[in-house]
Each structure stands twice: as structure tokens, then as C-alpha cells.
Amino acid sequence: MSGRILCVREDAIATVTLSNPGKLNAIDFAMWQKLAEVLREISGDEQVRCVVLRGDGEQAFAAGGDIEEFLHRRDTLERALAYHAQVGAALQAVFDCRHPTIALLQGACIGGGLEIAAQCDLRVCGESSRFGAPINKLGFSMYPGEMEGLLRLAGAATVFEILLEGRILGAAEALAKGLVNRVVADAEVVAEAYASARRICAGAPLVATWHKQWVRRLQHDVPLSEQELRASFAFLDTEDYREGLSAFLEKRKPDFRGR
Incomplete structure (x- = not known):
């Protein structure tokens, strides 16, 4: 069963939710397609003033791409290029959104989830959040077009550490390395992200x-x-x-x- 991209608007805040709870919100191809579509639509909505991106539930923002799909979606060069072109289109749609974007991060923010968060303007996470891209253990490299946003956010030294070691970083270390803007208690992360959104909405x-x-x-x-x-x-x-x-x-x- 495919995951979903949910979009709810309340006043001037649009909430976009990555929902694939049975797989820690792993992002499948249909979700990448829908994410691009939804963000482009929101970007053109003049009633929206801020966008919050989050995962479904408290266990994960997103635990990466849906690895099971790689067996048939990425099994040849041409299919791999098409797959990652769609991933790139979704990431670009997040980056290009003309409204401010906030990543509300709970639990695991891994691989493709980290790539999405890196495209947002602000990132607020809970103390137990975890970050990384241990794909060296799966035998494949990060697509250059997807690495770009992470490199822009955190710099070469941090990207080397994440990709070469495949280590998972805790919230405090992610803050120190510039991967997130703010770390709060797990019970406060939702409230803090939306408080940030309301502060943005109060401005011009x-x-x-x-x-x-x-x-x-x-x-x-x-x-x-x-x-x-x-x-x-x-x-x-x-x-x-x-x-x-x-x-x-x-x-x-x-x-x-x-x-």
C-alpha cells in the first residue's frame, strides 16, 4: 500500500504531512510525486503565509526512501535516472516554495527525510530526534542532485561525516553542526514549530x-x-x-x- 501526502490548511498555515506509518513514513515514488504537486500548489496560494512539513506520528519525520521500491524502480540506469529526477523535482518544489517553510522533526529524520528537511527554511526538532543517511551500508551513494541541499545547509565537513561514516547524529550534535535551528523537549516540538509559524504569519x-x-x-x-x-x-x-x-x-x- 502506497503512503500518502496529506495537506491541511488552518488560517494562513498549511501543514503537509508525510504519511506512511507502517514504514516510519518512508517515502515511496507516489509520495515524491504528490509532494512536488502539493508544494507547487501551496506556493501559488496567496492565502498561505507559512508551511509546516511533518511526519505522521511521533516516531519519524521520514526514515528515508522506500527501499523495497528500489528493486524495480531503480534496477536499471534509465529507471534510476527517472526515479531520482522525480525526487529532485519534489525537493526543488520544497526549496522553491515562496512561503516560509518549517520542518517539524520528531524521531527519525533519515536519508530522503533529511534531504526534505534540508530544503526547508527552518528546522525545529525534539531532543530524541535522530539524523543521518547511512546508505554506505546499503551499497549506494547519494544522488548528487539530492546531496546539493544538504551541502548548502551544513557544509562539506558535515556531509562527509554523515555519508562516509554512516553515523546517526543525535539532536544536540545536529544543532551544533547546523542541521537544525532549534532543539526543544519532545513534548514541546509541535507547539514550538507552530509558534514559529505564527510568528512568521504575523509579519508582512x-x-x-x-x-x-x-x-x-x-x-x-x-x-x-x-x-x-x-x-x-x-x-x-x-x-x-x-x-x-x-x-x-x-x-x-x-x-x-x-x-
């Missing part, structure tokens, strides 16, 4: 989108052009900018509309 949504854009642009070793510098002041023409200033001066909570 256009500003969140621009901050994502500029943080990523500034990681490229190419100086900003004069046109880009001028474009960084696009907020001057928005209603939200005027509302933000007025609310500050009037000592009231702003009512941002994304315009």
Missing part, C-alpha cells in the same frame, strides 16, 4: 518572500547589480509598508494584506 508576507529571495541570492559569489539594488526597495510601493509604518507610529498591531 511580501517581506518574507523577499527575505527568502535575497538570502539565497547573496549566497552566490556575484555582486548585486544596480538593477537588483533598486529592486530591493520594491516594498516602498506596497500597502503593507504603509500599514507597517502607520501601525508602529500608532502603537497598534499591523494588519498585513500581502499587497
Whole structure:
């Protein structure tokens, strides 16, 4: 039986759940397809201001890809290329989402689960969470297109450690190595992730989108052009900018509309 990608929206927060509980939310091919579809749809929804990605239950965010499928989905070069093209499309859809994304991490975050979490903007985990990609013990390497996000997040030294040793890291070590932003008690991780989402939603949504854009642009070793510098002041023409200033001066909570 195939796993599922569930999507629930409450106010301005969309929750996307990886659900394959019989296999610790291992991600099968249909789930990779659906994840790409759902994230693209959410990205185009102007009513959404933040996306929380999580696993079904408390045991795992996702324990990797569904290894059983590899026997027929990845048994030839052409099928392997097609399989990982779909995985890459799903990861890219998470990365490209114009709304801020938070990975709510409970339990195991392994392999493909770690790849998804690495594409999110923020990662909040519980104290018992575990991270790694011990695929060296299965005899295959991480696809370069999937390694890219992990490398961007944690750097070469940490990626070497994860992949060459195949060791599973605890939450404290994952925090120290930059794999997660925040570690809280297991009983508090859901509340903390959604508190973070609400803080994001309280801000101007256009500003969140621009901050994502500029943080990523500034990681490229190419100086900003004069046109880009001028474009960084696009907020001057928005209603939200005027509302933000007025609310500050009037000592009231702003009512941002994304315009």
C-alpha cells in the first residue's frame, strides 16, 4: 500500500504531512510525486503565509526512501535516472516554495527525510530526534542532485561525516553542526514549530518572500547589480509598508494584506 501526502490548511498555515506509518513514513515514488504537486500548489496560494512539513506520528519525520521500491524502480540506469529526477523535482518544489517553510522533526529524520528537511527554511526538532543517511551500508551513494541541499545547509565537513561514516547524529550534535535551528523537549516540538509559524504569519508576507529571495541570492559569489539594488526597495510601493509604518507610529498591531 502506497503512503500518502496529506495537506491541511488552518488560517494562513498549511501543514503537509508525510504519511506512511507502517514504514516510519518512508517515502515511496507516489509520495515524491504528490509532494512536488502539493508544494507547487501551496506556493501559488496567496492565502498561505507559512508551511509546516511533518511526519505522521511521533516516531519519524521520514526514515528515508522506500527501499523495497528500489528493486524495480531503480534496477536499471534509465529507471534510476527517472526515479531520482522525480525526487529532485519534489525537493526543488520544497526549496522553491515562496512561503516560509518549517520542518517539524520528531524521531527519525533519515536519508530522503533529511534531504526534505534540508530544503526547508527552518528546522525545529525534539531532543530524541535522530539524523543521518547511512546508505554506505546499503551499497549506494547519494544522488548528487539530492546531496546539493544538504551541502548548502551544513557544509562539506558535515556531509562527509554523515555519508562516509554512516553515523546517526543525535539532536544536540545536529544543532551544533547546523542541521537544525532549534532543539526543544519532545513534548514541546509541535507547539514550538507552530509558534514559529505564527510568528512568521504575523509579519508582512511580501517581506518574507523577499527575505527568502535575497538570502539565497547573496549566497552566490556575484555582486548585486544596480538593477537588483533598486529592486530591493520594491516594498516602498506596497500597502503593507504603509500599514507597517502607520501601525508602529500608532502603537497598534499591523494588519498585513500581502499587497
